[in-house]
Amino acid sequence: MTIPAPAQADLDRAIAMASRNGRPAELYGAGVAELAAVLGVLRRAEAGERVTYAVLLAAHDLLHAQVPPELGDGSLRRLAELLVGRGVVPKPGDYDGRWWLWWPKNGRGPCRDCGKTRSLTRYSARFGNEYRYLCAGCRSAERQNIAQQAGRLSDVPTPHKPTLTPTTLTPPRQGRAEITSVASPSGSDWERYVIRLEELLGALGWAGFDLPEEWDSDFDPQHGASLFATLWRGDGGLDVQYNPQQQTLALQPFDDVNGDCPESYSLLEDSIEIPVAPSGEQAVTAVAAAAGQAGLLDATHVRVADSAPPEAKQEFTLRRIRRIFQPAAAYRQLPLADLLRDVTENEWLNAYLEWVVGMTGGDVAPDIVPEAAALGVAAWCWRNNTAVEDHHLESDVLMARVNIAVTRITQKHVCPVEGIDWDSIKNALTDPKWALPDGTPVSSLFGPGWGDVAATVTAELDRWRHHDHEVLGPETTLMLMSIGGSTSYTDTWWGQGRWPSMCRRVIDDALAAGLALPQPYDQRGPDALLADLDAPDEVPASVLAWLIDLPDAGIHGPRGLRMHHASRPPQRCWDPYWLTDGTP
Template identity: 75%
Template sequence: MHVHSAGVTELAAALGVLRRTEKGQSVADIVLLAAHDLLYAQVPRPLGDSSMRRLAEILVGRGVVPKPGDYDGKWWLWWPKSGRGPCRDCGKTRSLTRYSARFGNEYRYLCADCRSAERQQVAERAGELLDMHGTRSRFPVVPTPASAASTHLTEPAPAGSTVVSSPSDHDWDLYVTRLHELLAALEWAGYDMPEEWETDFDLQAGALLSASLWRGDGCVEIEYSPNRGVLALRPFEDVTGDWPESYSLLKDDIEVPVALSGQQAVAAVADAAGEAGLLDAAHVHVADSAPPEAKQEFTLRRVRRIFLPAAAFRQLPMTDVLREVSENEWLSAYLDWVVGMAGRDVAPDIVPDAAALGVAAWCWRNNTAVEDHHLETDVLMARVNIAVTRITQQHVCPIEGIDWASIRDALMDPQWALPDGTLVRSLFGPGWTEVASTVTAELDRWRRLDHEVLGPETTLILMSIGGSTSYTDSWWGQGRWRAMCRRVIDTATAAGLVLPAPYDQRSPDILLADLDAPDQVPDTVLDWLIDLPEADHDGPRGLRMNDVTRPPQHCWDPYWLTDHNS
């Protein structure tokens, strides 16, 4: 890249200011802002991007925030979404979130308390306007669980309708506890559970608990009606414009009956969430209509989301971590191919089951001698893949990271066997020595990178991306597995194909249930699932080369930029 000398000079000056600040030296706010503005005005991007972003983070921490029209009105593209500093409204130093300039507001950094107060003021004002025009009799106020029992000021129940008793504080606590049980699969898949749920009560519908569940920039709305026994998963819509980087993880509403007690309802929620792709890593791309700067920001934001945890782990600037990563030839190749090409649309989130698939795919099947010693049949290879995935699942934790040593010990255990007792090492014969050596080397390489360069969070993100490419989209171990099997069975039976024995004498539902553990079914059944041997060339397909294995695709559409530029 050719950079004019003025750009280099300005970059050096800005970096000098940044270094002095990060070393704890006293630098005035006006000097920091001047360094930021020099980079904005003089240095070709992306050369100055990382330094400009870091200066913006420091400025937010000092309470220095641009006006809405500054930097052509697009400063939000590089100023941080969140940080810690003085809140605009209360002035207290707290954790802050940036809210966008829509509906008469300006871009602003607010703490949670002030944002809540702002929402309440908007709601109260809206209620007053509606009352003035006679368009409503009551504006609902969102209560907390502690006060919800006293907020049932609803319309009188129609004659003959069922009236639900107002829940006590103890009832609300039970509802929240049960809701967390129902959402266990989503929590394991990386979604942040809210500390508090919005609650409401209606004399006919009963209690309602709701919240937005976030995983990275993806969101799904949750509504739980305990009296009706329904849990609803709904698309997220950024109607206030507060989340410009967000996208919805659903296109359509899903309602799951959850009146059943115990694990049946929990399994039903997991099944529905899995079928919708919510338990797997999200695949998201930028809308074609988005302007170039938005597409660049989306890419840079992905890089930051991947490597900021590594920078925190190493206590180094992210630029230093990225330089070290780029100098590692092997890791750089993984990033170019797996993250940048095969997984270029995979959101950089921590999804434990996807990470387990990533380990199985890139430390067992790829980059090793396993493929050089391919087993006799694809069914046998699938059985070993499943066995590897089961082991890695046991040693992936979203908090503590990946236990590489335990995975290595389990895979190299001479007694490691398939469910039928067949020793895995015996399947490879003399080739096992090379398989064991290369797999061990790959696992040890990742262990060193994890412990010395990347840290557990970035490693989990990279493995989650690695387990979410087209290479693994038909493998057992992902949240959509049961839904994919159901589609294969349904299309096969609709085409008149006979189920494999013994399920030809049983039922499709029993086959589907047994396929939750595909390593336990006979070879003929697993072969049928993979290829549907009796189908003709144009007939229905098994999991191999089947559109059903493709994950849902999501789109980030920065409509406000598109409208602004039109």
């Protein structure tokens, strides 16, 4: 296949790429011309010009032969994405069997089975299957067929088209009338269902989950309409199914028992079914509460299985580094290798990466989670690396109140799209009039030390602002702050999605042990206490002190928030058994 001749700009870019990779002599002459031709194909395809799949594939293969994937500038990955859009999938042994490192896990293009252009997920070659990209509906049908062949679903009839995953069909609850026959939804009905579903999942969308552009759907007269998809945040997945007639929303473990998505892991261990009304905010709040309790609104903590081979653990680490810094490389318009060199040569930034990202937050997935990023700013630009600790306040309760006030401010100025507004945070945190909810100026709490506090907090925020704008860009900065707000240092802080469930666990354990609730909740009850702890900086100091340490609990009694095991976030596991001999 002949690739069209390159333009001069493509030649210049090819020479620059060759020089960066330390192989200019090898690539000059015919080699550099071929590389330039590849880059020209990519440029034209991304500009919307007509380029056949054969030319795209030839360009991809030539680039793969010229420049190793780890030394490239992302062009190989972008060509692979374009090929997925044309329905091209490599065979298992192609490109030394390592093509999955740059071939996208998710894409958009023709589904192998139904042929429709939809959001796709890559599945691997196991149990006689080939590598393939499938939409959620066709994958559901495939899973059912596999289960039937294994004898696990002997009583479930084979559907005539992609339908609901049999294991997710929930029988009607006691007291709820079973749907016996309903009319097929109209186009406007489906549109209304999608709008409502996206309202219900708003908290997950804010927490960094990618909601699909198109939802897979199904209908049968008995169970009514259904919308379903796999939601992804990085490499973590969970399955969502919405049944509007049954008024239920299910959040389910991502089904990857066969190792179909090598880099993925499930974000849930158990299914969560939530009753949801067709309208109103109560259901939206209920979904957010359930997602928060499951840890889905906080950054993901994930570890590699102990049984994983060393090369898989190394690839997991490298993939994490690429996810963090590829946005920065794109922001700076630099090759990833050059960007990483700049970062490692920056002594201050490298110290943060080694301690916070590499050690205390070493198990935190590099996703953009705004609430976690706000906690990161509060933890590392207010409490740490400043004079705040040098002037520690008179009690942990008072320190907690100030932490909460700081977090409230940072939350207002962290946006997953626009990034972090460092100047607004600085102005708010150093304002002498800034006060706690009871009217106490924060500056007065530090007395003569306020000048040191304000100066060091300003310096730290200005330093991060500089690195955000000049070195990292907003996406990478948000990831680094999300990791910084998800370490053991902030496990017990207000502002994370698990906060209500953590408080509930402390309250329940105290009551089970026969301890009295703090006044006035000994009369008002535990539900009132939990509701008021949504704003813990506004409850009496005695109540917050009770929550933190549970007075009168004794050595062997229940633990307060400071030491309660519920403060530890759930940890997911990446178990790449399919990358070795293919056996579980």
